[in-house]
Amino acid sequence: MFRFTQLNRFIARPVGQFVRMNSTNHKINTESFVFKYLQEGPKAVKFTSEHEWLALHEDDTGFLGITKYASEALGDATFIELPEVGDKFEAGESIGSVESVKSASEIYLPVGGEVVAINDVLESNPQLINEDPMGEGWIIQVKLNDPSLEGVELLSEEEYESSLHEA
């Protein structure tokens, strides 16, 4: 997400100026489907500098969502545009968008893969992405083209959070 597209020049993005995160804010909700999808939980959770998270499971699939930081910066989500199951994306492609009243932000998939599930609850209840961005507010599940993640630059939770403090 969050190459924030400034679509209306009335308002400059407030982001970064007011969202102050404590550390340990960016954990996957252990009660959510993202965590419970496989019994053992995700084997790794990675982040992008554009505020997406990717929870990787043993079956070479990953869940993609936006971080708590991003969801707070966005404010009330009003519309989530989802891809369709079966859509294939290259690493770095936009898979959809998250909108608030005033802005629209693209969601980027940091790894290549095929969409195996979409969270269509978001179509009727976009605010789920505010309520539980790192759990029930997941956006898509993808089957990774290359589970080794070779050549993919992703951040650990610590790296992601320290990048927020630098911002």
Place this chain on the structure above:
Amino acid sequence: MLRTVRHNSTSFLIRTPLYKSHVKYGAKFVPYAGFEMPILYKGLSHIDSHKWVRSKVGLFDVSHMLQHTFTGRYAVSVLQKMTPIDLSGLSPNTSSLSVLLNETGGIIDDCIITKVTEGEYYMVTNAGCREKDLAFINSTLADYDDVNHSIFESTLLAIQGPKAAEILSKYSSYDLSKLKFGAMVRTGINSLISSQIQISRTGYTGEDGFELSIPSSSKDEIQESNEFFQSLVDEQPDVVQPIGLAARDSLRLEAGMCLYGNDLTEEITPVEASLTWLIPKTRRNVTDSQKFNGYDRIIQQINDKKSVPRRRIGITTTGPAPRSGSKIFDTQSGEEVGVVTSGLLSPILGHNVGQAYIDKKVKIGASVDVEVRGKKRPGIVAKLPFIQNNFYK
């Protein structure tokens, strides 16, 4: 992208007299037109803020807007050269929306002009147009003797919402029921403010409400205006809350009001902007010396409606919201017929609303497609406003 939008020049932004009150209520600030302005306050999201103003009372700090006074023998001549307003048709202490026009009838800015007396006029213009407005006004003034133009800054506070009169009447000895939409009064207010203030029944939300100009040139005056602002909130927190720029934009859009820079530009005339009503009949057939800027073109557009292919109108859509620049296509023919100038999800209606310039052959109710993020989304041409204005008339 998040990182690139950081504004490191925050220290150079101007703070309004109410800054410390914004901090008290947990404002999130953004740079806007050179000012550090609240966009949201703690505890109310954009949608919460919007609905609050439609049902209760919101306080908006609009001190960043530029206030002007025109006096002198030729004040009327100058104002009627720059704008199509008919000041002789305005009673003392009443105001009207108008537009500053360039030589070709394009809109330099929109403004509110108040006739204080036959010899004194008060005008408010947009903060974002400050420099170009002043250059334009000064160049016009060069052709006139005996006009005094001054600009001033004060606390400019908008009190908006269906309960605005009920709240303000607790502070005002002046009988607000006598103050109709567009009217202005200079009066004292309760003990919190020692100087006289100016109350105008006007606003930018579509709700009943007031704009108060409160002198704030000294430390004491700034303190008083902050105490007044805080008293409005703290004495009735269930009714009155401060509201930021985010909801200001969605409220005005639902109310069908224009945002300069989006819906109005120097390339657009008031006729194209569906603002022909800003040119009173008394100003449409006048001698050369009485003509306002762009007169010939604007009168020609009024008289020959076919010469204006597009007009400003509403649009509703589903899916992602239409945004400024989204292209509009005729659903049947696929022909490009217009462009969106502002759009968002209406917090009250629950669907997307926008203002757009669309070919006149596409009528209200017609189906169109709006291109958002590379895909065409179904929409319908709609009349403005989306929410009926609730002015006290």
